[in-house]
Amino acid sequence: MLDWKPPFRTNVVGSDSSSPNVSAAPSRESTPHTMHRPEMSPDASLVLVGIRGCGKRSLGFVAAAALKRKFITADYYFQETTGVTRKEYLKSHGSQKFQRRDIEVLQMMLDNNQKQCIIELGLGSLTRPVQDHLRQYCKKNPVVHLIRDINRIQQLLGLDDEAVRLLRDGDSSHRACSNYEFYNCEDRTVVVSDDGSPDRRSGDYSFKLQEVKEDFTRFVSFVTGANVNHSSYDSPFVLLETPPELRSFTHAIFVRSSDLIADAVNLPELESGGDAIELCVDRWSPQLVATVSEQVSVLRRNARTPVILSIDTVALAAEARDQSPAQASRSYFDILEHGLRLGVEYLVVDLGQDQSQLAQIVRSRGKTKIIGQHIFEASARITWEDENCVAFYRDAEKLGCQLVRLLRVAVQREENAAVAQFTRRIGRLPGTHPPLIAYNIGPLGRTSQIFNSILTAVKHPAIVRLEENGYQCDPQLTSADIMRALCQSYMLDPLNFYILGKDVAYSVSPAMHNAAIQYCGLSHKYSIPDSPSLAVVDRLGRDPNFGGASVVQPWRVEVYQKLASKSRHAEAIGAINTIMPLRAAPNGSMFPLQEQASRRGQAGRPLGFFGENTDWVGIMTCITRHLSPRNAISAPKTTGLVIGAGGMARAATYALLRLGCRKIFIYNRTQSRGEEVARHFNSWASSQVDSTEVVRVLRSTQDDWPADALPPSLIASCVPADPDRDEPPANFEMPMQWLGSPTGGVVLELSYKPLDTPLLRQMRQFRSETGRPWVLSDGLENVIEQGIAQFELMTGRKAPRRLMTREVLRNYEGEGGFRFDEKTIQARLDGVYSM
Template sequence: MLERKYRVREPVDSNHSTACADPTRDSSLPAMHPPDLTPPRTFAPDASLILVGIRGCGKRSLGFVAATALKRRFITEDHYFKEITGVTRHGYLKEHGSQEFQRRDIEVVKQMIDNHRTGCVIECGLGSLTRPVQDHLRRISTTNPVVHVVRDIDRIQQLLGLDDQSVRLLREGDPLHRTCSNFEFYNVEDRTRVVSEDGSPDPRSAAYSFKLQEVKEDLTRFVRFVTGVDVNHSSYDSPFVLLETPPELRSFTHAIFVRSSDLLADNVNLPELESGGDAIELCVDRWGPETPTVISKQVSVLRRNARIPIILSVDTSSTSVGKERDQLRTYFDILEHGLRLAVEYLVVDLGQDRSQLARIIRARGKTKIIGQHVLEASSRVKWEDDGCLSLYNEAEKLGCQLVRLLRVATSREENATVLEFTNRIRALPGQHAPLIAYNIGRLGRTSQVFNSILTGVTHPAITRETENDLDALITSRDAVRALFQSYVLDPLKFCILGARVSYSLSPAMHNAAIQHCGLGHVYRIPDSPSLAVLDEFRRDPNFGGSSVVRPWRVELYHKLAAKSRHAEAIGAINTIMPLRGTSDGTMYSLQEQASRRNQAGPVLGWYGENTDWVGIMTCIARHLSPRNAISAKTTGLVIGAGGMARAAIYAMLRLGCRKIFIYNRTQSRAEEVARHFNSWAASQVDSAEVVRVLRSLQDDWPDDASPPSMIASCVPADPDGDEPPANFEMPMQWLGSPTGGVVLEMAYKPLDTPLLQQMRRIRNDNGRPWVLSDGLENVIEQGIAQFELMTGRKAPRRLMTLEVLRHYEGESGRFDEETIQARLDGICS
């Protein structure tokens, strides 16, 4: 079979640690489970999650992260052993000897697992290296997620100071964990960031990171996917939000195609993959003894850098995967490993053994299966034939969630017939699997542009020495530009509305992102920004949307025809977008609106969203240390009572905080905000009072609440009405948190506010680890979310951040290049 994307290169030197030996049974992927015992990956919602792995892989730290993310009890083998026996493991070994200790340890581990089958995260220590516990875990894996944690063995040796003999034993024992688990997580090291000269974790002076910050984000997404939290919604809260709508439900989405060999050869500039696609397809085109760990690491590295769904595929064009039994087993072992990694999508070759394909599909868990068939140039099956329809129907019957049909183009005319076939599938009655269909090769580029979902694309970050005709992929930027040039998409006008927007940084970052993504839009500041300009916008079919800042966040909220659940919960917006419809006044559904957001048309009403809370939540989550992980005792404090303060309260609620205090100089406005959220919380989070009002800056902190570890100052930099300017300072009696916390300053004119100056003095005086986030950071984060909301394209985070830093002008002028680089690394690394 000829496949333009799935071509295996020649094997590399067999002495290389990631080399691929000849793909026989003895040198390919080890079978994880016998074919008839493939573990399921669908569990009860509260099924406990179990972590296994060798010493030093990070099970305990990751277990704490997972328990926090899932809001579950965390149980460790060491703690449970002492709880049951009354002594530590070391003490028991010293008193009873190794044989009795091992017998008792196995007994305790099995008891720990059996007695906590639901509602927990369990860390299995050294017990998981014994055969009886591994046999027990195999049985448990039929009802619970058992995650094998993997880490670079050289890094483990360095961390634990092990000799070579100990490392050899660990290296030999770790693969056994694959036989008793049903998932795998590769623990990629957090990237080292520079800190300020005094060593303080202050992103204002340089980049910083708490230990495990990045892996915390990676693992949180992983365990939420594995356990089914927020996966497979019956309906999506907002079709405009990329994170809430999968790429197959959006228009003109792209999958960046990366070969495993590209990564091995260091042909990919990983940080640049942050934009330019809606998913990443990792094609495994080499395999050998080290393949499982190589693939695991590559998936984790791609997730770390791109933070978009992963599609895993396997090269089947090589003779390495042919008709030989062992070679076919290799192919299905790789698919099985992909399911272990909980990739969002797995591509299966519909030409392979149907019974084996059915086994993989039954074990898919939350992973979506893409059934694929590639038609060679010599194939008798044409797009206009019933044979193509039969291939699609067979994939659906097999249980595939998506179907991908590709054909090697031999003429440009075939680009028209593939569109006709796509329309034929869309016309089928009832619900059907989304179809990915286009021609491949240089003659097929037109059909690649017009394919609606998950078109394979290349990326400027990927460099290869040679390309053949079938590897000739377009970039996402090229495809988007072609859609504008062919009038499928329309150039739109975007702007910012607010009382004082002359110094807004939004035009700089939005226009840079627009150009980067190949969009034909423009973002500007209106000549006379006022609410009256909305009438002008409503008459303009090319109006695309607007950012909204103080003082109209709440006022415009009441002029909307529709709003997201987030905006409704907050009671304020910072983004409006036009709702369009047909010429007879029929308004499209919200899903249709999202699909048409880059197309002009009559404006029939306004849709409102709020991304301020996204920016605030991102900043808090980034800077909150593990010691301040949100729990039942966590307290938040918000200063101010405007739209931004509402967003801050909602962000804290979304993070899980249920005790939030608000202070505002005008007490009645604070009470109004508190009533709003307490009313909302009563029906949404089953809590009667989540927001309380602080009446005076002279009051002591309430005795029935912990001092705040999350503080957001939302008073304006340029005062308006009865709002105070941004010269607020915290009462000392409110800063009693022994572990410090996060202080977010929303004002950025001036950038170095009195509050931030005060908090640095306090931090220096008492040594408490308060982490400070200034207003620019939130501007960037909410702007990134807003760009994706208004355009439906993945935002170039690093570029947008760079534009804000380059265009910001404070009291001392613009940042120098060294400061820009430090801040850029702190936000984007």
């Protein structure tokens, strides 16, 4: 159950209120005023503030690695400026002179590093002069207030209750001098020792920030507008690159604050079943802001989709009956402002609220998109045919909303046809206008909910209420319900998907894809062709119900030659593992790619194939998941090693290049094939990253590691450990002289037949003997990740990650009939499995 205790108290005084330089916190917890959140430069420095133990140093490393920026700490800058440490300066000059000098240095640090930096402020951020400086800094830079559960901080730092009170009292003032906030959720992957502290001896400790690293990377990417999505395809087929409002039949999982407080949500299951997640605030309390911070963070962690924040004003009014109308209005706008502080992707505003305050929210939105909303009650005289409906849409557009959501409580089924006509009417307006979300709510509005194309609110099986709350706005259907209805009404067609290649009878792909298809409510089928041969590719090119195919060895090269179009990534790698049909328009021409992507659920005559590669995405995902902040990729320093020279080795090399690694070595038993791969990518790099030799070939495992490069911290083994054709197994093990990385790193074993390869056994023993934090990833992890990316490419639906993972693990059969037991499967699903 979630602990909803606030991370700090609400009636706060400064920890040293007698000092004129120490800030006194505001008397109420809610946001004191609307902060500056203008269009900031993508390279504006990002500042982190917060109390001890909130994670500033760790998250600072994460942000610096993600954004490829310099990380500056207050301690480092003080010593660089004064020549001595803080402790030494305090001892030599006394507390008053130290405090004045510390404030001066902090202000200099901010002023002299306004671009391309991550700045961590220490306790000096609690002083009034520095906070005044930060308020001005917020006008051009993101200043992020980090918060964390105070009980966890007390446990980690070993503090007594009085020390915790002082920390908590001082932290409240940080809200007034920052424009963003991030709640630092605990990682489920942290391995703890007997006393409850993180176990630094564990092999897992090196990636103990795995989940929060992903959370904070997405957060800083969003608030800065910087592109840290290394998996970027620049393709309309990739869900992450096309916002939900620009895709067809997207859904938002609807969760109420009260659901989370009542522990009525199975949080891990929220990772599928919607393209976004909507948190509806429906509970009022003096600690409301702190509660919303934690709930947004918890939903981000589990759903991994954009967050929509909305407010149920009726429910809040019922909760806070003692509030005056003015207080209720202030509470409403405090929540909106706080949503902007949290960097939610979408914020819903009630078009009936005070227009001047709404305009202020729109002006200070930063990167958040505003959804202007109006709900027509059943008693309202306005109908969908009424001109006032168009007026509401126009008002939202004039206000500056990026989307408009109009809902009406249906009292008869005929209103579903009326809302469809209204949607078409708005679509015919000349020029460019905000996307419209319009449907009827309540049981009689389900038909319009099915056919609404953008961000329909849906319920989810993971939300189990003991009794229905009776709210008329709550959704009636799940995403799978809607997709099944669209298939049954022939809006979407049943499509056939295949795996193409030699020796695919043992593949776990059919089990993985079919489970996901069924979960999403689709009517497709994924199978192995009856007569596997290259001729089947030509037959699929004539099948109007062909939806796509996974392509494995040895057909990747042959199918590559048959493509009408391919992604730039597939072209750079020189290999594909996924093909999709490119369908004909009614006039016989080929639909453009954007239109092809939006028609993925519809049959039609293919005119050719589009080729893609998801192997590199799977490899890159595994690397970034397991890479510790200490081993963050730095172009001048990080060294990668790829074993092999086949298609998977090409994907691994490309993944390392995309991640920023600029020193990559290849070892292959047949040296000429390794040299061919090196020439290919050096030619590519010369035009892409302004470097002529990023990939080099190692000649022998007997040689020392090259003296002009650091030992590798990223290792990808791409050779089969099982017999390949008539050749013996590779049985590769790392030469000991190549394992010199003092900070360990990541080893990816891409073979999964057998799963426990000689390389993995060697690295476990080496880790145990040396204590170096090498993190190991077996071949099934990559199979799952590339399959998830492949499913989303081919179907256009968000993949149910946990379900697909479970199906792969349940259906995998290794040497000697080995199968995973349920305990191990659950450990891998929960992210606490250690190799």
